[in-house]
Amino acid sequence: MANTSSRTLRLLSLLQTHRYWPGAELADRLEVSVRTLRRDVDRLRELGYPVEAHRGVDGGYQLAAGAALPPLVVDDEEAVALAIGLRVAAQGAVAGIEEASVRALAKVVQVMPPRLRRRIEALRAATQPTVWGAGPTVDAGTLTTVAQACRDEERLRFSYTARAGEVTERHVEPHRLVSLGRRWYLVAYDLARHDWRSFRLDRLSEPRGTRDRFRPRELPAEDAAAFVRAGIDTIVAPLSVEVIVHAPAETLRGRLGAWATIDEIDATRCHLRMTTENLEWPIFALGVAGADFEVVHPPELTDGLREWATRFLRSTGTPAPTDRGAAARP
Amino acid sequence: MANTSSRTLRLLSLLQTHRYWPGAELADRLEVSVRTLRRDVDRLRELGYPVEAHRGVDGGYQLAAGAALPPLVVDDEEAVALAIGLRVAAQGAVAGIEEASVRALAKVVQVMPPRLRRRIEALRAATQPTVWGAGPTVDAGTLTTVAQACRDEERLRFSYTARAGEVTERHVEPHRLVSLGRRWYLVAYDLARHDWRSFRLDRLSEPRGTRDRFRPRELPAEDAAAFVRAGIDTIVAPLSVEVIVHAPAETLRGRLGAWATIDEIDATRCHLRMTTENLEWPIFALGVAGADFEVVHPPELTDGLREWATRFLRSTGTPAPTDRGAAARP
DNA sequence: ACATTGAGGTCAGAAAGTGACCGCTAGACC
DNA sequence: GGTCTAGCGGTCACTTTCTGACCTCAATGT
Structure with a gap:
């Protein structure tokens, strides 16, 4: 030493x-x-x-800060924090850095002493609040296992639940992980079907790295993301939401933070704009806003609001109003 | 080389x-x-x-994984992912690792080349969705600056907005950062007032490290957390929420994930339990649940639900029911 | 002016690091 | 079972680096 x-x-x-x-x-x-x-x-x-x-x-x-990042020497607690933070980032909390997060996560996890892995596992329950509405979340363990297999050029076995529901056992040469609109995909060469496939990670379970390496093949597509995009039939269309809220812009910003775009109209009203993939978040935002508002766009938001409201009122014992009032809406 | x-x-x-x-x-x-x-x-x-x-x-x-974590060699993108993940973790996304996150974050940021810092700054807008209900969030830059000053035993200047609203300029010897119930506090020795104080980080702005080091004093308390706790008048009492939801436990778990405790009652009903500090999250969860329910506990939740519902209905043009129905509630 | 603390040159002896050679052993494949 | 591959580890001679001691110089703050 x-x-x-x-x-x-x-x-x-x-x-x-x-x-x-x-x-x-x-x-x-x-x-x-x-x-x-x-x-x-x-x-x-x-x-x-x-x-x-x-x-x-x-x-x-x-x-001091230099041109290159020096090797980071972190202690146990910091490593755990690192892994958990990366996990959150990889789950799609921040757009655009998912792939890098997973790479870094795989790197950290690989060299992490088992006792730290156990600590992370223990904290998993707490880290779950990635409530992406109804979006299925990918297990972080699956993510790192698959990422490692891609990086290490190691064949992979897993079971896969197809859209129709049947479960098949797969044996593939993993090529790349792609994150597209809140979903993770694995692009891989299926050894049984002798062809390239893309797999949704939330439909994939029990990935096992065979300790079996392979020479990477060439993907018959521009890049992995393009390949996935070509294979997807339904792309989740982002919804753009616009609401006029009867509250000063400043108040609203204080309540919602930078979570939505807020533009002042006058001293008592402002425009609230959001872009999301589901309606739950805007509804939540409007609830938190704590002020009256008018939905400008889209009509589905109004429907969603009415649905929540009637259910909420039913629970409080207040009889829900008939739907006639809604029909009178212009 | x-x-x-x-x-x-x-x-x-x-x-x-x-x-x-x-x-x-x-x-x-x-x-x-x-x-x-x-x-x-x-x-x-x-x-x-x-x-x-x-x-x-x-x-x-x-x-392989060993007893100690080797120095991590990360590339630029991974470093950015790391910093952003840590930032989310430090904001309190996962309970219990905030302090370690901040330490690690300070470590990374200190040695990070400026170009990477700029990239992180550019991603800041995206990283904001830390919707802690109405809880004021702490700027990550503030957090790291203060954390570094603590670690480096470097005197610190900042302006502080007291509870009453008046802004004062402070010059302190920072001692420790404490994270208590979604809030960050700085325990420091105030050089002008010649005494120990704790400062809420969300009330603190423009922290500037003077390049001026000091010998650490001894804190007249068991530890920093105890000191902060002693000085806080209002401790945010965690609310425990209990609701019976009319949906199979499995369905509910699929919608809410591990975000709440869900126990089956029978094939069509289950118990939903949560512990939070504000009512917004349970309301949101019940909205996402998409099924009828009855609030067991606490009554404030019912009030909150009624408030949201009436506002929502007003926005849809449906006349809100009178409050008489609610008064009939047992 | 002075103490303090880092910068950097030189020197000699000690301690490594290095490549070339060697035979050995554990797997994988035929 | 034989054979090939690739890691293991010993030895040797040579080279390079490392180290501490000593020195003078250069900033910096009191």
Whole structure:
């Protein structure tokens, strides 16, 4: 443990956990002379990780932002936080970074000690609140297993529930994971059917990596996303919602945050605009808004609101009004 | 760039990005002989990062899960995903890991090249959907700045809006960040007032780290969390909600996921239980549930439901029923 | 002006790292 | 069972780097 590379790593980790370090203390911790420490610092700088130094009384070293990201040295808790955060991101909480999230997640999970995996598993119950309306969520374990198989060029077995409902056992050469509109797809070469297929990850269960590697084939399509897009019949059309809310824009922003686009009309009214794939979120937003409003668009939203309202009133014991009033609506 | 430690790091990064590597290819990439590669692998193993090897045809090396987490080598996109995931986690998406998330976030952000920070900033708009009902969210930038100042023992200036509304300028020695019930607090020694204070992070703006370090003082409390708890007058009492839903448990689970506790009563009814801090989430859940239900507990939920329902109906043009029906409720 | 702390040169001895060679062993495939 | 492949690990000689000690210089803050 006394060799140079390990010490360099340790130095990197020390610099990451605590910004300022007096040279003497670092030298002490690494059990080398100050001269050697300076040389170690130089080495890090040569590797592209800029270490800033301050001279004079209370001087010291600190790791600065550089051109490249240094290897991150994280402790157990941070690793768990990392994995959970990535998992949320991969579930589609933020558009556009799903693929990178899964890659990073696979990377972290692969090298993570079992005890940490157990901790993550224990926290799974809490992490579930990814209420994407009625959208089926993909199990994070499935996601990482499949992602690893793709990356490692390792054949994969799983059972797949087709749209019609029949369950089949598959053996494939995984090619790429694609995230399209809140859904994950696996593009893979099906070894039994001798052809390329795309699989919806929420219909896929018990993926098992066979320890069996393969040479990647060439996909007969521009890229994996294009292949998936070509195979999908129903694309979830995003709904655009527009409502006039009878509340000051400022109040509404305070309640909803940056969750919807809010434009002022006058001192007491504003426009609320959202784009989603289901109606539950806009309804929720209008509930949270806590003010009266008029739906501009789309009519389905009105229907949804009426449906919720009647059910809610039924539960309170208030008799729901007849539908005649609604029919009178222009 | 030809020295040993840099090569060891590169080897680690190669092993992290791609699970199986034939020894010859690794040796080739690192521009050393196979013998030296073996020695490098040995070195990694000595450092506690277990590298598994497979012999025979198609053999190779792979990084396995060990006792300690190796330094993570991530690329740009993964770093962005990481930061965004951590940011979501820090905002309180998952209970119990907020502090670790912030620590990790501070760590990543500190060494992150500016171009990546800009990319994260660009994605900020998308990451906002942290709809914590009416709970004010903390700006992630504020969070990391303050976290760094705590970690680095660096004095901090910021402006603070007190409960009453007046804005004051503060100069403090930050001690610790505490996350309590969806809120972030900074425990710090106020240099102007010569005493310890706790600050709500959502009331704090424009934090600026002075490049001015200090020796940490001792906090006159058991720990920072206890100090904050002692200073809070209103603790948000968690509400426990119980509803009987007229739908099979299985159906409900499919719609709500693991978001609430669902226990079967009989084939057509089930118990739905949730614990939250505000009523908006249970109402939303009941809306998404899409079935009739009866509120068991608490009465406020019924009030909330009636309030939403009447507003919703008003918007559809359906006249809201009078409140007499509700008064007839037992 | 002075103490403090980092920067960096030089030197000599110690400690590694390196490639070339060797025979060995565990799998995979015929 | 034989054979091929690819990792394992020992030894040796040579080279390179590393290290601590010593030195002077350069910022920085009091």
